[in-house]
Amino acid sequence: MAEAAATGSLAERLLAGDKRALARAISLVENRDPEGDRLVAELFPRTGEARIVGLTGPPGVGKSTLIGAICVELRQADREIGVLSIDPSSPFTQGAVLGDRIRLSDHFLDPGVFIRSMATRGSLGGLAEAALQAALLMDASGKDDILLETVGVGQGEIDVVDHADTVVLALMPGSGDSIQALKAGVMEIPDVIVVNKCEHPLADTMIREVKAVLALGPERTWRVPVVRTEATKGEGVSELVATIDAHRAHIIAAGTLAERRARNLRAEVLGIAAARLRRDLELRAQNDPEWAGLLERVVSREIDPATAARELLERTRGD
């Protein structure tokens, strides 16, 4: 009962915009505490008001610097901001990543900006689920804008950036692989492209390449704009924010915001369910004394992987 009251008060404080309550709530979902799930379930009806912007792109293009610069811009309009940074875990020095964080930390003392970083510990599926829950908590706490920052590297079970209302892809001169991936269709076309570090001598070439790739694509009602920025100096950032605004106005006018959100929620439900099934499966395999034996028979080429998978599923279903 005391615990229920404490939860109630955490929810209330979060709804009132208390930063510490929001931080604690996000820790609960990050640690997969069932209390976190309950909190999200309770607060979900109070979400849906925030604008969600996803910023993705290869490592090193200056995503965090861009987010910092966008925050400056949005704060001038007095908007409350939540930033959720989804970090890759590095087996190397995390220097580059930490370097980026420093700029973002200029905003650590601004009460209008709430910044949270979540690291990939192992399974991307679980992280994505926690990240989307954290975004919901930020939404419920009254943020006007939620900025999701992710490294653009393929799909986990749920791709966090796909849950944004507007997806911004950040590139820089030298992002040849990303251009090729867009061209080959292995990377989805975002809503807005920003070419950062635009004072680089090869920036014009990069912008021409981006535009050439976009010109190959099918005609759509929204023509993907290409914005140039030099985020360290704040150059081009007003235009970027105006472009994000324009995209939102477009999808609201076209009636596709609701449609996009419905599609994203559907994918989220299926993604969460699939991720849980997978975690369950791995746990059961670990705890199943016959799993090691089953695997041994695969390694000795006695039974093939698909047959072993079927046996594993039959065994875990029987539980």
Added chain:
Amino acid sequence: MAEAAATGSLAERLLAGDKRALARAISLVENRDPEGDRLVAELFPRTGEARIVGLTGPPGVGKSTLIGAICVELRQADREIGVLSIDPSSPFTQGAVLGDRIRLSDHFLDPGVFIRSMATRGSLGGLAEAALQAALLMDASGKDDILLETVGVGQGEIDVVDHADTVVLALMPGSGDSIQALKAGVMEIPDVIVVNKCEHPLADTMIREVKAVLALGPERTWRVPVVRTEATKGEGVSELVATIDAHRAHIIAAGTLAERRARNLRAEVLGIAAARLRRDLELRAQNDPEWAGLLERVVSREIDPATAARELLERTRGD
């Protein structure tokens, strides 16, 4: 009975190295025909002899040209080769991809080279499973080397290239995003790196960058070699093949080949099982008359995605 006899003969013809039998068998697994599963199960004890080399890298670096050049080299040593190319499906013109294929098709008339291309139709999970089964079929048919070509974009449920004995990452001057991804640790360090298009003026810069990134990594018994190639002219390809040979010799000497294969097979079994659970889940969701209603309640913010996922799992478990 007649069908069983036909299957028996398909397996026999495949084991005897008949190309048409191999092609038909791969079509069965590609189309998810249960006959394909039975065939793989039957032939699995006859696999494990082939060397499996995975070649990955961003689109446009010339992976297919490299594979073509590697084939020339391996054919001189009279080795039988299977090539499995895993294509991304492009919403744009598939020009680049088709252009690559043309060079590979120089080998279409060589009876010692069997080339098969599989396209991503929707779920990467299902494709990966079929691709790994196809590799097993090539192995059973007596190929000495199986070359797996994939675009290096993140993980599906199973990452095909991870199932190779030796993983080669292909880069080119301009592969800045991949270098950054290696540096940030969001892309795994391969066994061999090849920098193709090495006549490009920025090739030396790229090679320096690659070496600098590798120098940041932890000490390992295998120092990742960086090989320069100009695949269109066959330059550096002998050295690349020699390096792949050296890696294999190293893992055999170190005793890690068996270990690596056991780990890969374990991941494959779990990956196949998880992919099947997910397909099952999506199918059941589609066929469940209450799924639309459940989703509607999420969209109207009545219940949150995690709760809906739990309800969906409970419903499908009850069946």
